[in-house]
Amino acid sequence: DCMMANNYSRSQATSRLIMRPPSSGVTGMRDGRRSFSVVSAIGTFIVGAFCFYLGNTIGFHTGLQHFRQHCNVEIDLYKSKSERFSEELDKLRREMKVVNDAAKEKGLSQKDIQLARRKSLAPRFPYETSRVVSGSALIDRDDFASTFDMGVPVDKTIPQNSKVLLLYNQEMAMPKNRTLLNKVKLAGEVPVANSALEATENCDFVNVILTDFGNRRSQCIAIMGQYEAFHIQKFMRIEKEGHSAGGVKREYPLRLVSRGLQANGRISTKVPQKTHTTEYWKTLSPYLDNLQNVLDRLAPIAKMAAGSRNTIVVMVCNHGQSELLINFVCNCKARNLSLSNVLLFATDIETKELAESLGLKVFHDEETFGSMPKEAARQYADPRFTKMMMAKIYCVQLLAMLDYDILFQDVDIVWFRDPLEIFHDETHRWYDFDVYFQDDGNHALYYAPYSANTGFYYIRQNERTRHFFNSLLLTGDLIIGTHSHQITLIALLNEHASMYGLKTKILSRLDDDFPGGYHYHQRKPYMRELINKQQNPYIFHMSW
Numbered sequence: 022d023c024m025m026a027n028n029y030s031r032s033q034a035t036s037r038l039i040m041r042p043p044s045s046g047v048t049g050m051r052d053g054r055r056s057f058s059v060v061s062a063i064g065t066f067i068v069g070a071f072c073f074y075l076g077n078t079i080g081f082h083t084g085l086q087h088f089r090q091h092c093n094v095e096i097d098l099y100k101s102k103s104e105r106f107s108e109e110l111d112k113l114r115r116e117m118k119v120v121n122d123a124a125k126e127k128g129l130s131q132k133d134i135q136l137a138r139r140k141s142l143a144p145r146f147p148y149e150t151s152r153v154v155s156g157s158a159l160i161d162r163d164d165f166a167s168t169f170d171m172g173v174p175v176d177k178t179i180p181q182n183s184k185v186l187l188l189y190n191q192e193m194a195m196p197k198n199r200t201l202l203n204k205v206k207l208a209g210e211v212p213v214a215n216s217a218l219e220a221t222e223n224c225d226f227v228n229v230i231l232t233d234f235g236n237r238r239s240q241c242i243a244i245m246g247q248y249e250a251f252h253i254q255k256f257m258r259i260e261k262e263g264h265s266a267g268g269v270k271r272e273y274p275l276r277l278v279s280r281g282l283q284a285n286g287r288i289s290t291k292v293p294q295k296t297h298t299t300e301y302w303k304t305l306s307p308y309l310d311n312l313q314n315v316l317d318r319l320a321p322i323a324k325m326a327a328g329s330r331n332t333i334v335v336m337v338c339n340h341g342q343s344e345l346l347i348n349f350v351c352n353c354k355a356r357n358l359s360l361s362n363v364l365l366f367a368t369d370i371e372t373k374e375l376a377e378s379l380g381l382k383v384f385h386d387e388e389t390f391g392s393m394p395k396e397a398a399r400q401y402a403d404p405r406f407t408k409m410m411m412a413k414i415y416c417v418q419l420l421a422m423l424d425y426d427i428l429f430q431d432v433d434i435v436w437f438r439d440p441l442e443i444f445h446d447e448t449h450r451w452y453d454f455d456v457y458f459q460d461d462g463n464h465a466l467y468y469a470p471y472s473a474n475t476g477f478y479y480i481r482q483n484e485r486t487r488h489f490f491n492s493l494l495l496t497g498d499l500i501i502g503t504h505s506h507q508i509t510l511i512a513l514l515n516e517h518a519s520m521y522g523l524k525t526k527i528l529s530r531l532d533d534d535f536p537g538g539y540h541y542h543q544r545k546p547y548m549r550e551l552i553n554k555q556q557n558p559y560i561f562h563m564s565w
Contacts, residue, residue, distance in 0.1 A: 157186060160213075163178055169217065174464075174527040176464075192206060201214065238269075257276060258272075258273040289466050289508075290508055331425055340395045345431075347379065352436060360381060390412060390415075410500055413475065421486060421490045436560055437559060438558075439559075454524040454526035455480075459528050460535075463539075488517075489521075535559060542565070
């Protein structure tokens, strides 16, 4: 019975355990949550793995596509470079074949040919000058002169002076054309560029040296890397500067000299003496003391002469030159050329009254011009001539201070056409220059490099030209010392062009529009054409 009772009790307990709902106990709840967390983790892992795979797959294919595109561009670029390289290589091979064939014809050995090849691949200039010059090219002289107009009167090109030698300081300055670049920097014949623009396309600076091209002297040109200078240092084999006996001799040492020292030992431009300076101060002091008063009196007359073009045609005359003044006026009236812009500075009362009777606008100031001679100069550079040079300086400086464009001319000029037309033409290739001078024609050392004639020139008013003529006013002692307005003005042009960028244009003696004494004496065929009305210049100036 007891055993049966125990068995019955266990069977009932087992039945209750089996029949109890899982939700009715804490243990069942824990089991269910554990089962749910495992399933969620597995699902999240599967989804994340899928997304990761999908993202990588898409990114790989996208990157691969961009990479292929980039590779295609690089491949095309490489093919292009390769084709150009192949072309240059083929050209080089053809050139080498020509060289080899020529060498064989001359009977050169293989060793000689290999030596020539090595030389052709050597740099044109040695390492020791590579910071100063590392390549060179030739440029057509006329093309270079027209591309880089420095304003100087360009001499006629001859076969022995038909190219300009251009030196490059580094490869970055050399032309882009690979074939030309290799020839520029490697040893061998100096290459000729197609144009000045091609040769200088990578040059940020171009320094130009103008040098004599005659065979009259044995000359060397040295280029030295150094703190930059804008003047040429000149050495000559001479005993001492200023010593005229014998001039240049080979037995003398090379000495540093002035640019104006001539081969015969003479100095073309001498330093003014103390007497010249004090003499000029006596003239300059009253001029400066009276300056404002003169400007006030001159201003209304200048305004009438300037007209709408703000330009005044300035002339200076004394009684001794009055016949030439009458000739100029009569010529203009005969050709129906207007004199409305002409303003005459008369240095004496007689000339003032004469000019007024001719219908010209006139200015005269006794305090400024009273000491000027009434008579004409007997010859060039005599005392009368020198004193009248000062009158030329005064009148231009006064009008420059009043801010007018100025055409200054001597009285020994006749007009064929109104010369103001060319200076007012904004489309003309010369328009951007500051000052314009007729070419004197005398290209002696003391006029270098401009040979500017001071009897006909045009000034475009700006701060550079105003300062130039104010500076010229202060150099009267040099004019007295050299007896030349022209030498002094040209020397000053050199300095102001270098220091301030004063752009000076010379109306070349080789052109036909502004003839003068050079044409009269040296270009006889032109003068015959002028007389026969086959030439139609703007002016003719009987300058010498």
